[in-house]
Amino acid sequence: MELEWKTVRLEDVDFQDTAFAIPGFKDDAALFRSLNTLGLIHPLVVWERESGRFVLVDGFRRMEWLRRSGVEETRFLVYPPQTPEARILKGRLEDKIFRGNLNLAEKVQIAARYAPLASGQELRRRIFPALGLSSKDDAVSRWIQVGRWPAHHRELLAREVVSERAAYLLASWNDRDRDAALALLDALRCSASIQMEILERIREVAVRDGCPLHELFRREELAAVTDSPELNRREKTARVRDLVARWRYPRLHRKTQALRERIEEARLPETTVLAPPPHLEGDRWELRLSFRNPEDLEAQIAWAKDFCRSPRMQAIWDEFEETSTHGVVRK
Amino acid sequence: MPIRTVLVEKAVRRSPLVQRLRERLPHARFQEVDSVPPASSRVRDLLEVVHFKGRFWRPCPGTRVYDCCGYQILHFGTQCTIDCTYCILQAYLDQPNLRLFGNIDDLLREVEETLAQNPERLHRVGTGEFTDSLLLDPWTGLSRDLVPLFARHPNAVLELKTKTAHVDQLKDLPHGGHTLISWSLNAEDVIRREEPRAASLTARLEAARKCAQWGYYLGFHFDPLIDYPGWRDGYRRTLEALFRAVDPSRVVWISLGAFRFMPELKAIIAKNHPRTRITTGEFIRGLDGKLRYFRDIRLELYAEMVKALRAWDPDLCVYLCMEGPWIWRKVLGFEPAERGGLPRILDDAVRMRMGVMGGVTSGG
Numbered sequence A: 001m002e003l004e005w006k007t008v009r010l011e012d013v014d015f016q017d018t019a020f021a022i023p024g025f026k027d028d029a030a031l032f033r034s035l036n037t038l039g040l041i042h043p044l045v046v047w048e049r050e051s052g053r054f055v056l057v058d059g060f061r062r063m064e065w066l067r068r069s070g071v072e073e074t075r076f077l078v079y080p081p082q083t084p085e086a087r088i089l090k091g092r093l094e095d096k097i098f099r100g101n102l103n104l105a106e107k108v109q110i111a112a113r114y115a116p117l118a119s120g121q122e123l124r125r126r127i128f129p130a131l132g133l134s135s136k137d138d139a140v141s142r143w144i145q146v147g148r149w150p151a152h153h154r155e156l157l158a159r160e161v162v163s164e165r166a167a168y169l170l171a172s173w174n175d176r177d178r179d180a181a182l183a184l185l186d187a188l189r190c191s192a193s194i195q196m197e198i199l200e201r202i203r204e205v206a207v208r209d210g211c212p213l214h215e216l217f218r219r220e221e222l223a224a225v226t227d228s229p230e231l232n233r234r235e236k237t238a239r240v241r242d243l244v245a246r247w248r249y250p251r252l253h254r255k256t257q258a259l260r261e262r263i264e265e266a267r268l269p270e271t272t273v274l275a276p277p278p279h280l281e282g283d284r285w286e287l288r289l290s291f292r293n294p295e296d297l298e299a300q301i302a303w304a305k306d307f308c309r310s311p312r313m314q315a316i317w318d319e320f321e322e323t324s325t326h327g328v329v330r331k
Numbered sequence B: 001m002p003i004r005t006v007l008v009e010k011a012v013r014r015s016p017l018v019q020r021l022r023e024r025l026p027h028a029r030f031q032e033v034d035s036v037p038p039a040s041s042r043v044r045d046l047l048e049v050v051h052f053k054g055r056f057w058r059p060c061p062g063t064r065v066y067d068c069c070g071y072q073i074l075h076f077g078t079q080c081t082i083d084c085t086y087c088i089l090q091a092y093l094d095q096p097n098l099r100l101f102g103n104i105d106d107l108l109r110e111v112e113e114t115l116a117q118n119p120e121r122l123h124r125v126g127t128g129e130f131t132d133s134l135l136l137d138p139w140t141g142l143s144r145d146l147v148p149l150f151a152r153h154p155n156a157v158l159e160l161k162t163k164t165a166h167v168d169q170l171k172d173l174p175h176g177g178h179t180l181i182s183w184s185l186n187a188e189d190v191i192r193r194e195e196p197r198a199a200s201l202t203a204r205l206e207a208a209r210k211c212a213q214w215g216y217y218l219g220f221h222f223d224p225l226i227d228y229p230g231w232r233d234g235y236r237r238t239l240e241a242l243f244r245a246v247d248p249s250r251v252v253w254i255s256l257g258a259f260r261f262m263p264e265l266k267a268i269i270a271k272n273h274p275r276t277r278i279t280t281g282e283f284i285r286g287l288d289g290k291l292r293y294f295r296d297i298r299l300e301l302y303a304e305m306v307k308a309l310r311a312w313d314p315d316l317c318v319y320l321c322m323e324g325p326w327i328w329r330k331v332l333g334f335e336p337a338e339r340g341g342l343p344r345i346l347d348d349a350v351r352m353r354m355g356v357m358g359g360v361t362s363g364g
């Protein structure tokens, strides 16, 4: 079952059959320019499924270039008809893996395509490490799920709109929820850690409120931000984070906001920063003074002394101490 | 008791504990092995009995920032099949099965020695840190060893903490007023959702009532307190049931602890209990690195509980578990340091309520 050279007419290759396709959703323009200049360097591979009819195995983008260039026939490397399909697929996947330079979309597709051809142990020990994908715990099944996403979702992986961690999180979401999540990430194009923050918080809100995920992603408040023509992506991301934080931590958000407002109302000098305990936890506040010289410092300390006893400080303090608690013993 | 297999390390096959298990679990299959092999996932009906070579007696792992109770832990086994959604033991992935230490004689010797070394010190000792104190007690009979032992020592009290109603074996033990049996209590909605395999609230309180009748002192731990819609009603009903069930003079202490957990536990909880909402509260990272409700929520939970408990018995020792002094002050009106620290507060409760180490009993 050796590969052999054959001249094949393009019209004898079944373009609809994508059994061996692993789309990388890459920009064809650069490749086409190179092909225009240098022509084909590596041969395309086909399988002669039945006598005179061929299925493309390797070279999908180059085939597209050939067709566009009006080429009618060319030399192919051909698997003979009796070659088992699984063997060809395995060879194709191995070749892709070890040729390297794969994007996430390609990696997960290879994982998904390899899954029925290899044992769980081989996937975990050899294939996944070679792909650079985690094979711990349930990671194998998750990446295989990702590899089976519809093409328009996989394309977002290739375009790095979705980070690897976010893809892992989204692996088990149903199509509808994932569709909504990916639309949001596509609108924001934010960093991997911010993607995770947004997705995890929204998921927790959904669990907490017993509400379908896609409904949360389609809330009007969110759409108003993502669809806004006035905001750039960075501004949209900041607003979405704030909005999602408000949904996820409503009381903490309200309290932090109120405290911030009281501090702003106090109109502290520009040389001064007053900060409550981080996350309001503990009893360590911070007052930072910046000064130019000892006299300036003395003046600022005098200001700070007055400020301690001022109604403005009291208002800030009251806001901090205020809880909706009933019956708290107050000193 | 759905234990079908008991895996016994040969080194402890003749231990009294194994003998008792053989007698009380007649249908279980006992298998002897040189050493229990590591397990990567839980086998529910398996009990491992191993030869434990570490320290049985350990201090409670407190933190610097949040006040710790100064408890001493008696380590007799690990894991628990009650499977509360929030249980920290889920994070002990390398030892997922129920496990007991078969060399009970070593444990008892270590207790005797430790108590004898510090005769002037009051020891508050508990067994429920790495498992439930009474989950297997009807079969292990461990309380038959421990309760009389603590009765013989004037400087120690034993707390057996549980979410079960396994108390009948305690009935005639000579406890000498040195053992308190304590229950973790919660709102019934929380019990239903987060502790579905534990005894019901009614069963726990009925067991507490029986123990009080047999002369035991009692403790109650509202830990973890959970913030959920309707928590006020839920906890009020539980408190009312508690107040109906027992006489406050038998109660040595009641602790309150709002839910807190290591961040790593979140993913484990999501995996083991995909339907729970328990990790979706408004948590912040506390000063000890654990996730805990942000302060206003904790204050609300505690204040409501304290108000009701104070009305029940103003002299009752109510304390906060792993909380900062700033929370103590707002909830209870003082900081532990002002009263010598939390360990001292609890020692005083033992002296006053149980009359141990020079105190006067108030009710028994």
Ligand code: SF4
Pocket (backbone or CB within 6 Å): B079, B080, B081, B082, B083, B084, B086, B087, B088, B089, B130, B131, B132, B163, B198
């Ligand atoms: S009863 Fe205690 S030890 Fe057992 S699962 Fe629940 S929290 Fe864990």
